[in-house]
């Protein structure tokens with residue numbers, strides 16, 4: 070068994086997306102398939118079940134995921150201990166992110182940070198992704214995972230993690246809204262929209278309205294938190310624009326009640342990243358976390 074295969078496997082087990090993992094690990098999709106095949110042959114078990122778009126772990130895959138997570142973290146910890154001079158960091162780090170980001174993007178960064186700095190206490194605050202930059206700007210959090218706003222406050226630094234797709238979603242089960250949006254030429258002025266109350270996603274739906282020449286859209290509700298928007302769409306209340314990762318991390322019964330009407334084009338990606346106050350970057354704990362984010366960015 071090769072550590073690189075294990076790393077690639079773990080990435081795929083977390084992303085559940087061949088293309089994304091191949092890009093992040095700097096290998097071609099066929100190399101990635103070969104690495105997984107090698108592990109499957111070695112263990113004599115299938116690790117993933119694949120269909121057109123999604124990848125699911127088998128029981129053996131889940132066992133290997135746990136093994137890979139422990140092994141790689143222990144390895145990193147050992148490497149760090151061997152190469153470490155001076156005392157390790159102690160203190161507190163306050164992180165803010167959405168529930169979605171806590172599932173999708175925070176785990177590998179936090180695992181790595183914990184492996185290197187086990188004595189730092191992590192205070193995780195979850196909430197509306199749209200509040201992330203403000204939480205850092207106001208000093209309530211040291212670092213946050215955020216969608217990049219059109220303009221960043223002057224004291225804030227932003228390190229991009231990934232370009233996310235943004236999708237327009239509608240109820241998938243038979244209901245009046247589904248009927249409206251699946252007709253041959255929907256009357257968009259009559260379709261109820263669920264909007265985030267603020268933030269970069271709000272800005273995007275406003276641009277979408279403009280492109281559709283929709284000056285008076287019908288607003289069903291304005292809510293805080295992209296996760297809540299998915300639930301409302303799943304209940305048939307209206308349609309909404311959200312980062313696709315929020316849908317991907319919604320519980321399956323909710324996901325099954327939602328369909329994607331439109332996916333944003335690659336020219337207008339939604340930049341997800343980590344933000345911090347520039348003046349805090351010299352603080353040892355903040356700077357240690359920032360360094361890990363920068364390294365991930367380079368390997369993404």
Ligand SMILES: CC(=O)[C@](C)(O)C(=O)O
Pocket residue numbers: 166167168169170198199214215216233295312314315341
């Ligand atoms: C901005 C952000 O954190 C996410 C993951 O895209 C979200 O929760 O919408």
